[in-house]
Amino acid sequence: MNHSETVKRYPNPSKDGIFTISLLEDIQEVNIIVADLTGRIILNRTDRKFKSNVVIDLSNQSSGIYIINISANGEHIASKRAIRI
Incomplete structure (x- = not known):
């Protein structure tokens, strides 16, 4: 299974810096x-x-690009960019 398809991030970019995975x-x-x-x-x-x-x-955090690394049950499943504007 392609794990990166099991994780969605929104909104992106985010003005307030709040992201939902x-x-x-x-x-x-x-x-x-x-x-x-x-x-x-x-x-x-x-x-x-x-x-x-x-x-x-x-x-x-200041405006910029952040990398969100997600592991589930001990296994890395996704890396997502999060843009804080």
């Missing part, structure tokens, strides 16, 4: 790591979700 399959544990383009990790968290949405709040 929609998980389209049942996932027991999701790990979210957000980094800026220099590689500095600005968010690292683990949530327990079951076919749900995860809200990522980058409202306290």
